[in-house]
Amino acid sequence: MSPNLILVIVVGVMVGSGVILVLERSLTRILVGFVLIGNGLNVLFLVASGPAGRAPLIDVGEGPMSDPLPQAMALTAIVITLGVTAFGLALAYRAYQLTGTDDVQDDLEDDFIRRRAERDEVSTTFDEALPDEALPDEDYLDNDDVGVAADAETSVGEERRR
């Protein structure tokens, strides 16, 4: 079986654009990407079913029949994509209602670890950059504030964990 090149290219373009959209932050775009990939894969099922023939009905017409099985699968996949997309859109709207944007938010823990890392960085540079007789210029004062606040917060956090 040699697949239809045009169909293969269509699949590639649709899935490729879908992947790019899925990598976005906005949930709506991710869903559009998902729909594109889903439809691209339905075309993939057409490729998989081999050369097109007449409608897969017994005793109607002549010549080789199309393979009916991939058609059934594609139909099922379309229905599933539809349902899931509807749910996803509702979810995106809900996220928009709650936060004013439908952006996918960071994992809480990742966020927390990143913040801690940032704080630690600030406090170490603060310690190292603390010459006793240094004149407090403006930048330095800023650092000072941030460093002290961050230190306090970190130690409180650690106490809790203990």
Next chain:
Amino acid sequence: MNHIVEQLVLAPVIIPLLGAGLCLAAGRSAAVQRIVSIVALGLVVAAAGVLLYRADTHGPQTFNVGGWPAELGISLVADRFSSLMLIVSTIVTLCVLLYSIGQGVVEFGRKTPLSVFYPTFLVLSAGVSNAFLSADLFNLFVGFEILLASSYVLITLGGTNARVRSGTIYIIVSLISSVLFLMSIGAVYAATGTVNFAQLASRFAELPPGITTVLQLMLLLTFAVKAAVFPLYAWLPDSYPTAPAPVTAVFAGLLTKVGIYAILRTQTLLFPGDNLRTLLLWAAILTMVVGILGAVAQSDVKRVLSFTLVSHIGYMLFGIAMGTELGITGAVFYIAHHITVQTTLFLVAGLIEYRSGTTNLDRLGGLARLAPILSIMFFVPAINLAGIPPFSGFLGKLALMEAGIEDEAGLATLGVVAAVVTSLLTLYAIAKIWNRAFWQPKGEDAPDVSQVDTGPWTPAGSLHGTRGVGTKTQRTTAWADQREEKRLPRGMAGPTLFLAFVTVTLTVFAGPLMSYAQRAAVELLDRQPYIEAVLDR
């Protein structure tokens, strides 16, 4: 008689779906909803019991839906492995349903119907059963989609900010794995012209090895996302803990196991031999170790449990990777053990949350004195999970390690070492929960209720606008403090106690269960009974 039994294979899929329809129709009557759900899942348990017996004594039971031959239509097969998964999962689902009914009554009163929850829960159960029974890749996909779609609804139940946030990640990851699955099915069909397991088993052998490997990798990747295998597990620990306790419990017990089931089924039936063995072994080892290191670092009961869930997936994968009779036996036994134990622990976490208003270890304490029965319900499954003899966790791990030692390759030995280390660290994580939540008195220096929402990982969240979480925790904590001496509601404690009892029963009947698992493994590795049962009609 034979005819009726044949149709019983359909029962675990169709009965919950019917029940879901009835529940929706009875949207206004809480009592009808409860009765319909319990009856539906009760019938499924009964059907699964009969199937288990028939599959063990009469070989795989099959049913071709709509009378189409297996090659064209949808066929459902209950062999020993499927039936075992089916009965364990349905018993667990029934218990969780009873628990959630108890919780619903406690939270919303006896009269309030939960119009969405029960139907969705039943559909989830139908999807899980369908995945366990399906005899072709596409029906497996449909089963996955049924259970995933209902899990989307359950994980975002109530639509609070925290649940929408974590649910979004879960849903996107699941969507990606779904399209990957669809892509694999398309590729498999293009290469072989069928999606039926029995036919694929012989047709894959005829393909060039390169193509088979690609298809195998695609399917493995899909299932590894569902099963939360390293490095594709990151979605799980963040998304599970925010859902309501019964939802988390049933997800933890069943959804990842469906992924493991699919890996085990495809590896043994479609891709026999040790083609990707090294890859699987590494994945298993890393899942075990990385998962448990995550658990050790956490300070919230639900998050610790989520990470142990990830970690112990590694044990099952290890057995699958070994691919020997002993390895598969151990994996089958371990799945049955782990479904019950992990679900029980999450239900207990729900009870802890109910009792104390939080699952954060920094604010828990003294539960052993305040709620002795709760402590027992936690302690028994917990040390079972860690693998303390004589519990079933120990026996399952023992079988897996024996399989690893029997195989003399260096990587298998490394796997055994990783298994031992993971078991020890699980004990450490469990002991941490035990000491801090149950054993040690509630510390004087514990932060008071007013500071509740500045726990270790909520500050970051509140910056993201999840203030709702903090206030809710505050409220429930205050609420819990008011009734410090109040007993656990029977409707929630009863099912949990029963499940804890089931985990012990698995230990008592470990002998018969292990020999059943061994027969299942023999059947899986032999492949012929399954293929003949599917194609001979």
